[in-house]
Each structure stands twice: as C-alpha cells, then as structure tokens.
Amino acid sequence: MAQESLITDEVRAAIGVETVSPPELVEMKAIKDYARAINWPDPPNPLHVDEEYAKKTRFGGIIAPWCFYTTLGRSAPRQRVPLPPARVGMNGGNDYEYFLPIRPGDMITTTSKIVDIVEREGRAGKLIITTSERTFTNQNGEVVGIAHGTGLSQY
Amino acid sequence: MAQLFWDDVEIGMEIPPYKKAVTLMELNRYAGANEEYVLIHMDRDYSQKVARLPDVIVMGNLKYAYLSNMMINWIGEEGTLKRLSAQYRGMDIPGPALSTEPTMICKGKVTNKYIQDGDHCIECEVWTETNEGQVTTPGSAIAILPARS
Known part of the structure; x- marks a missing residue:
C-alpha cells in the first residue's frame, strides 16, 4: 500500500484513555x-x-427501557482522536450487558474508553473501525451495565 | 401474555417474530428521544448526494431497540435480559409515510440453554430481515428465565 495509514502514533495514544462524565440525572x-x-x-x-x-x-x-444506554454519557468529555474528518460516520454495532435496571432519578456516571482503532481498505476507500466501551455506574456505586460499541468512519 | 419458562424452551425454538413498519415518523421520534440528529437518518438529499447512500437509512440504535422489544416481549416480565448485541451490516430503508406495511422483521432462535450459578439461562441468535429476506442486523442475546421447578 503506497498510501499512508491514518493510524498514527498520536491516534494510537487515544486507545485505553478513560474519560468520566459528570453524574447525569435520568x-x-x-x-x-x-x-x-x-x-x-x-x-x-x-x-x-x-x-x-x-x-x-x-x-x-x-x-428505563434496557436499550436506554444509547442516551447515556453524552456529557462525557470528548476523547480527542486526531483523525481527519470522515466522509461518513456510521454505527457498526452495539453490545450491551445488563446488570441492574436504571430508574428515574438515578444519577449515572459514564466511564468511556476506546478499546481499539483499526484501519481497513474498504470497497469505497479507507475504513476506520473504532471499538469502545462505556461503563455506567449509579449513585450507589453499582455498575448497572456496560456498552460495547463499534464505530465506522468511511474516508 | 403468558410468562415464558426455561423448562419450556428448547434449542432451535423460534422467537415470535417482531414486525415493524418503519417510516420517517419512527426515525424522527427516535431521533428526538435519543438526541440522535444525524443527517443520514433525516435528510434524503444529504444521504444520497453527500454520503452516497441509496436513501435515508434506519439508525442502528433503533434496530437494536426493535430487537430488544422482540426479546422483552418474548421472555416476559419475569425474564431478565442479560446481554444483547447487534451488528449493523446492511442498510434498512424506511417505507413511505403513513405506511403500515412492515419494512423489517426481527427474528431469532434459541441456540443454547443451561444453568449457571443457579440461573436458568438461554442464548439466542437474533437478527433483522428486510422484506426481501436480507439479513441486515445479525446479533445474539442472553437471558435468564424463571424455572417451573
């Protein structure tokens, strides 16, 4: 491949860094x-x-409905990944583990991290696949669930 | 609806299909509830001309929600969903406004049943299909069911 990889050392440095959201009222x-x-x-x-x-x-x-996890952690500080802007970004998949129900009035803290970033040569060009993990903890310190996600960025 | 019991589940058993007529109304409602304001789910011009997609596409998160509805409806209130995964491999296109003709069908079948730490567990393969029978969202689920004994 003559073309350079989009995954530089700076991009790789974003892997594994945890960010924590302020507690968020459900x-x-x-x-x-x-x-x-x-x-x-x-x-x-x-x-x-x-x-x-x-x-x-x-x-x-x-x-809350079980899939309510999609709404959580938006207020978490954004993990800066120094990739060029993608032509289109898509959700590649969700994998949610459910431990405890989420209830109205809960204060949920979301701990997020990027688990891996890989590059593929797709039919339509370069594809960056980012896998991430969000762990949701309630006001009692109980982990209510974990969301594993896959993001696709098409270049 | 009658409660499902672990004893009555067999490997290979099919989950009652969950059909959905998905239109822009469903996409917009979900976009609001999930604060998911993404142009490929809202704007046909953008989807086709900029993102080079055939049309507006149904958001993966909503397909996930439909798969979870199928599971929850089936396992009943005494059942507990422990894990559900879905991979968005293919595109689902919403149907015309006000249409009640299903555009996608959630399906599944039981792949395993076992007792772990006293819990009566089942594992399932789940997926969504288009009207043409194309699988766009394969996935899997784990649930705990009440037992008769």
Whole structure:
C-alpha cells in the first residue's frame, strides 16, 4: 500500500484513555419519551411509563427501557482522536450487558474508553473501525451495565 | 401474555417474530428521544448526494431497540435480559409515510440453554430481515428465565 495509514502514533495514544462524565440525572420524561419512540406507533411497555402498573411488578416502579444506554454519557468529555474528518460516520454495532435496571432519578456516571482503532481498505476507500466501551455506574456505586460499541468512519 | 419458562424452551425454538413498519415518523421520534440528529437518518438529499447512500437509512440504535422489544416481549416480565448485541451490516430503508406495511422483521432462535450459578439461562441468535429476506442486523442475546421447578 503506497498510501499512508491514518493510524498514527498520536491516534494510537487515544486507545485505553478513560474519560468520566459528570453524574447525569435520568429524568422520568426522558424514559417515557424513549419508551414511546421505540414502540411507536404501538403503545409503550407500561413498565416504562405507568407507575401504578410498574409498582405491582417485581421492579417496584418504573424502570428505563434496557436499550436506554444509547442516551447515556453524552456529557462525557470528548476523547480527542486526531483523525481527519470522515466522509461518513456510521454505527457498526452495539453490545450491551445488563446488570441492574436504571430508574428515574438515578444519577449515572459514564466511564468511556476506546478499546481499539483499526484501519481497513474498504470497497469505497479507507475504513476506520473504532471499538469502545462505556461503563455506567449509579449513585450507589453499582455498575448497572456496560456498552460495547463499534464505530465506522468511511474516508 | 403468558410468562415464558426455561423448562419450556428448547434449542432451535423460534422467537415470535417482531414486525415493524418503519417510516420517517419512527426515525424522527427516535431521533428526538435519543438526541440522535444525524443527517443520514433525516435528510434524503444529504444521504444520497453527500454520503452516497441509496436513501435515508434506519439508525442502528433503533434496530437494536426493535430487537430488544422482540426479546422483552418474548421472555416476559419475569425474564431478565442479560446481554444483547447487534451488528449493523446492511442498510434498512424506511417505507413511505403513513405506511403500515412492515419494512423489517426481527427474528431469532434459541441456540443454547443451561444453568449457571443457579440461573436458568438461554442464548439466542437474533437478527433483522428486510422484506426481501436480507439479513441486515445479525446479533445474539442472553437471558435468564424463571424455572417451573
């Protein structure tokens, strides 16, 4: 390959660096909006929107939808990766581990890190595959879940 | 819906399919709820002319949510989803406005069942298919189910 790799030492240095978000309040409205959106146009799962219903379940109250992890950690300081801007960025995959439910009023801290950055020669040009990990911890210090993610950047 | 029990699950068993008519309405609602304002999920001109995609495409996170809906509907409230993964390998194009014709189908089948540390676990292969039967989102799931005994 005559072309130079986009993965320089500076890019590689971003791997493994942890960033921590300020604790983030899980709002009831955010839970309900999310639950409605993932079921639309069907009615949402009452476990996420109906306190009376949820109280009678083993959860004892409203909990967030499991995939609510997508919303968390946005306020985390952005890990600077010195790559040129991609033509298009895409989500390559999500892999979520669920340990404990997230509840309205929880204060969630997200610890993020890049696990690996690799380069491929795709059909349409260079492809950078970034794998990352976000660990979610609640106000009691309990790890509620881990999100493994794959990001694709097309050049 | 009747609760699913571990005892009644067999390897190879199919998960009841979850069909969805996905249109720009579903994408926009999800974009709002997830603060996912990304042009390839919102703007056809941008998708085609700049990103060189065939159309606006359904966000991976929403396909993940549909796969999780399928699992949650099936394992019931006494079941516990422990892990769900999905890889966004192919594109899903939303259907026309107000259409109720499904554009994607979530499917799955049981690949393993076992007891670990007293938990009655199942493992599943899950995926989404387009109407043409193309698998766009392969994945896997692990859940704990209540046992009769």
